[in-house]
Amino acid sequence: MAEHPDIARGDHLPKRRPDRKPLHPSWLPRQRRGITPQMIGRYPDYDVLASADSWDDATREVVLARLEKPGPLRFFGAAAEPTLRAFCDTVLAQDSEPRVPVAEFVDAKLADGRLDGFQYADMPDDRDTWRLVLTGLDEAARDTGVASFADAGSQVRQDIVGRFADATLSGGSWDRLNVSRAWSVVMRAALSAFYSHPWAWNEIGFGGPAYPRGFMRLGGAGVREPFETRGATAEDPVAMLNDGDTGTGGAHGRG
DSSP: OOOOOOGGGTTTSGGGSTTOOOOOGGGSOBOOSSOOGGGBOSOTTOOGGGGGGGSOHHHHHHHHHTTSOOOOOSSSOTTTHHHHHHHHHHHTTOOSSSOOOHHHHHHHHHHTTOOOSOOOTTSOOHHHHHHHHHHHHHHHHHTTTSSOTTTSOHHHHHHHHHHHHTTOOOSGGGGGSOHHHHHHHHHHHHHHHHTTSHHHHHHHTOOOOOTTTOOOOOOSTTOOOTTOOOOSOOOOHHHHHHHOOOOOSOOOTTO
16 A cells, blocks of 8 residues: 655655655656556656657657567567566566566667677676676575565565665676676666656656757746646755755756
């Protein structure tokens, strides 16, 4: 069941919570316009696709292609697919539909060899890093008594991912990697995939491509473009933590 924090007191902010962990995003409003991951978000009345007619043809083609139903995986085999999906869902808190198809985006990037143009000197090729990471996640899950990372419960997955982020996993496949750098490699790919999708843009109120439309209102916080909408919450988390100021203006639509 979703928690309903007292926003005015900052109860939703991780540093204000006893466990210092973020709330599950289900406390946010249901999306009323457009689509967001899990149909929740801070901008429930915002849909970036409403501005699609203002984009040039090339931009519109690229962005709308990301909404097409993805095909089967081409890089990862059937044995690795459940772990890949479980990992992407866990690190991005996508635990119900609709989901941004991060696993498919990552798979396509690796299958097509569209890598990042650099590689850490002490790390294998990014494609090999991904394979080792998925194998290592399964190994870590088996240490807890389950068959694979995909078979583990949500808390076990989160605990393993937390140890991965802290670079404290070791043994087996992890000994073949600089674990801290491996985290950087896979999260860079997962986050890039997630935030390239219009549903994620809706979630954070991102205005989308600005060419050739441009921006006309370049004022401070609370100044919105005609295509932007007011956020569901308007607090300034930094100010709240520093001096308790909850803020009064509407949240800015470009995140």
